[in-house]
Amino acid sequence: MTTTSWQDGVYAALKKAGVRQIAYVPDAGHSRLIELAHADNDMQAVVCTTEEEGVALAMGAHLGGQRACLLMQSSGVGNTINMIGLPTTMHAPFLTLITMRGEWGEFNGWQVPMGQGTEPVLKAMGVHVKRAESQAEVVDMVSAAASLAFGSIIPVAVLFSQKLIGAKVFVKEQEQ
Amino acid sequence: MSAAMTQGLDRRAVVAELLREPGDCPGGQLLVVTGLGSTTYDAGAAGDRPENFYLWGAMGGAAMIGLGVALAQPERRVLVLTGDGEALMGMGALSTLSARAPGNLAMVVMDNGQFGETGHQASHTALGTDLAAVAAACGWKTVLTCTTMEEVAALRMRLRHEVIFAVIRISPADVPRFLPPRDAAALSVRFRQALGIPAD
Numbered sequence: 001m002t003t004t005s006w007q008d009g010v011y012a013a014l015k016k017a018g019v020r021q022i023a024y025v026p027d028a029g030h031s032r033l034i035e036l037a038h039a040d041n042d043m044q045a046v047v048c049t050t051e052e053e054g055v056a057l058a059m060g061a062h063l064g065g066q067r068a069c070l071l072m073q074s075s076g077v078g079n080t081i082n083m084i085g086l087p088t089t090m091h092a093p094f095l096t097l098i099t100m101r102g103e104w105g106e107f108n109g110w111q112v113p114m115g116q117g118t119e120p121v122l123k124a125m126g127v128h129v130k131r132a133e134s135q136a137e138v139v140d141m142v143s144a145a146a147s148l149a150f151g152s153i154i155p156v157a158v159l160f161s162q163k164l165i166g167a168k169v170f171v172k173e174q175e176q
Numbered sequence: 177m178s179a180a181m182t183q184g185l186d187r188r189a190v191v192a193e194l195l196r197e198p199g200d201c202p203g204g205q206l207l208v209v210t211g212l213g214s215t216t217y218d219a220g221a222a223g224d225r226p227e228n229f230y231l232w233g234a235m236g237g238a239a240m241i242g243l244g245v246a247l248a249q250p251e252r253r254v255l256v257l258t259g260d261g262e263a264l265m266g267m268g269a270l271s272t273l274s275a276r277a278p279g280n281l282a283m284v285v286m287d288n289g290q291f292g293e294t295g296h297q298a299s300h301t302a303l304g305t306d307l308a309a310v311a312a313a314c315g316w317k318t319v320l321t322c323t324t325m326e327e328v329a330a331l332r333m334r335l336r337h338e339v340i341f342a343v344i345r346i347s348p349a350d351v352p353r354f355l356p357p358r359d360a361a362a363l364s365v366r367f368r369q370a371l372g373i374p375a376d
Contacts, residue, residue: 020248044247044276053269054240056234056238056241056266057241057244060244064245064248065373086237090364093376153376
């Protein structure tokens with residue numbers, strides 16, 4: 001998939017923040033981060049069957065003295081709702097990076113309801129939400145979000161807007 | 177419900193045996209994560225200790241919390257102790273744990289075939305699902321089902337040395353309430369302190 005420097009910058013920001021466990025449910029927009037996590041001997045990359053597993057994993061990492069980050073797509077946020085209350089209950093840090101679907105140039109209407117619901121759902125569950133719209137701001141935003149999550153011990157989500165990652169192309173135009 | 181299930185083992189006796197002498201464990205005190213409901217009460221009744229992390233919510237999360245601890249603390253042994261209902265809600269985690277294969281985690285499902293906490297409704301394990309078979313199909317190499325206290329006694333030390341998924345058939349009979357601490361922030365702090373992790 002796409003290999004772009006901003007994603008390498010995001011990974012470097014996670015490393016600098018001391019993240020040692022990365023849970024993910026695969027998403028094309030996160031593919032570079034997933035690749036880097038698996039290639040890194042100092043990172044535990046855990047593929048989950050559903051996103052709420054990643055929230056629980058992050059809480060276990062905290063209990064064991066490590067920092068974790070969950071990579072997921074906006075549709076997956078809906079799967080986490082009960083579990084994502086856990087960081088607040090435990091007074092534990094939580095960081096998640098979320099690739100957005102269902103907004104900028106979305107081709108697949110099935111992604112739209114949860115895409116629209118992502119931010120309000122996270123906020124309803126007490127998660128602090130930041131939103132990156134451009135490559136110029138995304139690395140700094142992830143660094144700042146990590147500081148907020150692990151420093152202030154709160155749950156923080158960074159949304160990677162569909163404008164940032166690019167709308168998913170199902171069929172190339174010349175093939176249509 | 178089958179006759180075998182009504183005649184299952186006493187849950188408090190099972191957990192008291194499994195958690196007996198928790199310091200007799202490679203790497204130090206056994207780290208225990210329990211699931212929402214009766215296994216939290218069972219572990220507390222066996223003796224509250226800082227190395228127990230009790231779930232009072234987050235149903236379905238016990239196994240994955242255990243995995244996070246196990247990955248962060250590779251020199252320690254982790255036991256996930258949960259019930260059939262909690263394990264069913266997080267059934268995908270059986271696949272995730274097997275895929276990640278931490279060498280220091282074992283999981284026990286106390287199976288009474290019921291959602292005991294909510295009025296003894298039959299659970300899926302009383303309606304055809306065999307969680308030991310599920311775990312085996314997910315790739316767990318060592319899968320056991322215990323129906324006697326002799327088997328439970330033999331399991332106790334194996335859980336502290338091997339990667340095992342065990343189902344223990346227990347009686348659905350009610351046992352006296354025992355409520356361990358439920359302040360999750362306080363439970364987190366004492367668990368981390370017991371591991372020597374400095375406060376943030």
